[in-house]
Amino acid sequence: MTDLMQVLASGVLMGLVYALISLGLTLIWGVVEIVNFAHGDFLMLAMYLAFTIYAAFHLDPLISLPLVVIALAIFGVIIHKFVIRPVLKAPMLAQIFVTFGLMIFLRGMAQFIWGPDYKAIPDPLVSGSVQIGGVYLSLPQMVAGVGSVLGAAIIAWIVYRTELGRGLRAVAEDREAASLMGISPEKMYIATWALGAGSLGIAGALLVNFFYVFPEVGGVFGLLAFVTVALGGFGSVAGAFIAGIIIGLVQMSAGFFIDPAIKDIPVYLIYLLVVVLRPQGLLGEF
Amino acid sequence: MKLLETRGLTKRFGGLLANNNVDFYVDKGEMVGLIGPNGAGKTTFFNVLTGFYKPDGGQVLFKGQSVGGKSPEWLCARGLTRTFQVVKTLKGMSVLENVMVGAFVHARNASEARRKSEEILRFGGLYEKKDMQAGGLTIADKKRLEMLRALATEPDLLLLDEAMAGLNPSEVQEAVALVRRIHQEGVTIILVEHVMEVVMPLSQRVVVLAGGEKIAEGPPDVIAHDPVVIQAYLGEKYARRRQALGEL
């Protein structure tokens, strides 16, 4: 029973982080109409950045978080300008391959700069765990869960409650109509990349407190983000949270009850089942 | 002899009734116009006839056989094909190759398909452009190519979805001439058009859809003066004007 509670708690906490990560992906997908295969690798960069700041200046990731967010946002805009914009009108093949190439490039660069081995923050500001009714809750994971909800809330607020958000949604709805109304799609693309990549800055700084960082770490998280978007339904914030939590639970249960080595297989199977049987996801519109 | 017939054809999208109980037929060798205001359900009706949608009720009979729910490729192999309102050119292939894809339905090998396609391109006046990338053609030529490509499948029945939309007056004249010549070759034709003026002179019989139902049917000159039809179209114009005023 406590085992089950333990699995539930860890699953939910990880699921919240997956939800935040998937929001950035769905935002870029919706507004810029590009599926960023390198999404998880942006997260990897954020984790490494937080780690490097810690190693160099002994600043805890929770404190350097705003810096990481800003750096990632800038990086997102740079990638848009130099890598994404040239292929916006290109055929599908070019669009798929460009971010795929970016993914490989970023992994290669990470391995080049930081080496292939696993890195972790030895003594984070928040550490240890609390025990509630026999269930151990890791404090850094709780911070990450709460932080992800806050991060997602900020993004949702920007998208649904601000002038900028109205512009973003207009462009996502209909590019031409929006530009006729005086909204510059290019400006909205830049804002989207800043927001989407910035949200990964939050997730990365939160994750690195309790998760190893290594060059391929983005692979797992990137795929999880795709699965979350597919399951939750395209462009749905509530869907992202439900899907993130389901995936966290499935992953943790499979890891705990079957074998940690195969914990991602059920997640991939969920993706395949969802895209084939219910392409619009749980809460998708169309 | 009825080549294609629908009996009580019904198509729903969720709660929306796109086609309601439509009885329709076309005789062998006929050219029939299918008109109606925007949102009348013409395109849905077309998609059901050509196998892109499955009907929710009623029957579709082609050459006397019930074909409701059969796939587009199945229908094409048996002599029923279509063009698209928004042209679907195979952009990365040459003009000749576009037609060859159609010709392969009956051609046994590539050289036979090529020979047949060149013949069709000569017939349709696109032979000089046969080696061009189809994506580089003008809209008028793309629409022409789409008709020729469909012709290459040797259809008994050809459904043209707004083959004249987006063309300038002289291009419309050329397109009309091509449709006439295809008809003279013995192909039965159903024309879907939004603009009445284009269909009337071409069609032997006109069927009018509005609100998903058949509201009138008859010779073009009778239909043009049918008060029910005029009201359906006027109602649309009136609604549009009201909408425009509301916007201001």
Next chain:
Amino acid sequence: MARRIPRQAWALGLFLLILLLIPLAITNRYWMNLLITTFMFVSLGQAWNWVGGYAGQISFGHAAFFGLGAYTSTLLLTKFGVNPWLGMLAAGVVAIAVAFLIGWPVFRLQGHYFAIATIALGEILRIGFDNWEWAGGASGIELPIMESSFLHFQFFSKVPYYFIALALALITYGITWWMTNSKVGYYLRAIREDQDAARALGVNPTKYKYIALMLSAMITAFVGTFYAQYILFIDPASTMALDLSILISLVAVLGGAGSFLGPLLGAFLLIPINELTRSFLGGGGRAYNLIIYGALIMAIAIWQPGGLWELLERWRKRRRGRKQEVTHEAA
């Protein structure tokens, strides 16, 4: 037109003759290995091209078929003593069967959804084999050393491997030639360009995607068996990983996706680069090859989505155009 075809036939004959004579000229094992690897990727790249290039269904999971090929023949050999040539046939059958099974779900997907589904399927298979102890698990299987003979599909010299790899590449190109000159090739391209238009013209998309994927899976599995017999060691990391899927697709895309000669050009450029960077720059886990692949893929996608083949075509057309201008002026 009539004069150009014999010239191309000459060029083809000469090229084949050179390929047949190369083992006489090159005896260095390093260079032979490079050529054998290149031929393998000519086959792999072209087999990918049928699905990813002609039919436009971009797969990042082709390593799965390669790995299935390698594992089928190797497990049959090590566990049941089945001759590797029979194992190769069995590998083809297994790959076709798997292609048939996955075709049903994945052919409903398009674009990114399809690409991600192929990644997911490939990863499921790799993780599965990593944890399948009977099949050697993550540490892999060493093939038993046998007497060097054609019957055993094992040779001390590299020359027989060279000819087998060449034969596989020629078979692959034979199939491609048949495909591009028949209904199948035209239909696959039509499906890539516009599936609805293709259907209205009588093309059954699922049927033709199946033909492409099954043939592709079969050839990829054959090369997988060849690899196992050549290297005599297989593990999930080297035969089923995403990296291999990427390299296979990159060969085709660099050369020119959907073109006849593209994968050949791609393999002859990329595989030597890959091997040279590995031997000269490699070591220290510095991942130069990843950086180069990544940059290369981005560069192609941004500046040359048609690959090297399109670049050559454009250059040839410009040259021909200039020639015509000159003759016009002379006249």
